[in-house]
Amino acid sequence: MKEGRHVTIKMVADKAGVSKSTVSRAIGNYPDISDKTKEKIFSVMKELNYYPSAIARSLANRISKNVGLVLPADDDFFLNPFFQESLRIISKTASSRGYDVLIAYNGDNETRSVERLVKANKVDGVIMMRSVVQDPTIEYLRDSNFPFVLIGKSIDYSSVHSVDTDNVDACKTLTKKLIDSGCKKIAFIGGDKNSVVTIDRFNGYVKTIEENGMKLNKDLIQENEFSSMNGYRSIEKILKNDSSIDGIVITDALIFSGVMDYINNHKSYETGESSIKIKVIGTFGTGNFQQNPDIEIINVDVDSKILGEKSCNTLIDLLEGKDVEMTQIVDYKISNIN
Secondary structure, rough: OOOOOOHHHHHHHHHHHHHHHHHHHHOOOOOOOOOOHHHHHHHHHHHHHHOOOHHHHHHHHOOOOOEEEOOOOOHHHHHHHHHHHHHHHHHHHHOOOEEEEEEEOOOOOOOOHHHHHOOOOOOOEEEOOOEEEEOOHHHHHHHHOEEEEEEEEEEEEEOEEHHHHHHHHHHHHHHHHHHOOOOOOOOEEEEEOOOOHHHHHHHHHHHHHOOOOEEEEEEEEEEEOOOHHHHHHHHHHHHHHOOOOEEEOOOOOHHHHHHHHHOOOOEEEOOOEEOOOOEEEOOOOOOOOOOOOOOOEEEOOOOOOHHHHHHHHHHHHHOOOOOOOOOOOOEEEEOOOO
């Protein structure tokens, strides 16, 4: 063989007297190719100095060694500390196990980007980073019998591999802490009301309010998008309805940032004191956003690092044929941060 001549799989096939697909299947160690044929093909490959590329080997084995990561459609997604940390640790975990990560954005046409990854064999499995009610992406993956793991939980299906926090219990505990701190009128600001995590945290809030003999006031409840602007507008609406609230339960770090922006923007220029008399805010994540020394902040840490790590390891274990639990619950921690 002359130096510099590029050897192709077709040249190997012609020399061995077989088809290109037979060469590919021999490389992939398919059982329908006899040992005798494989030996002949491998002998020709050695003679021609042919080494299949990583891409060719992956195609032959129908394994991409890629994990698909399905991101929510939120415009502020990459600003969210929870998802930043989850994304980082999923990429790190996948790499440690010989996989790369491909990202699918769950936009307006909710399953199109995922379908492209699946149908083109670009990924071996998928991690979904948020669940909504009647999620079409989950339905597509289930109907396609395609491996996936959900960070969160599915309300519609019990047989979905998931890694989650007990968000109902976490929000019950958080709301009770506000009550124990002396709060008498506690508002709730959440993200998308179709988001399962919002539903769970809202249910925890409602149960605790009712269990402690407090009145559930719909004027003190706001649910919208997971964004800083939502937090800003939501607290503005709530205070217009009732300026005497003394506590707030917030389900997301970005929403928390918007609430704090609003409160801190309503300080007196003369005294530096806020005109808003909120004693305690309970939140799921604070990020590096501004706070207020006059307000007690109680934070729930759902451990995004562990959620990301477990979800990635669970998916790869599934792909490698290992037994995994259908549902894994990660502990949360609650602490005062000021």
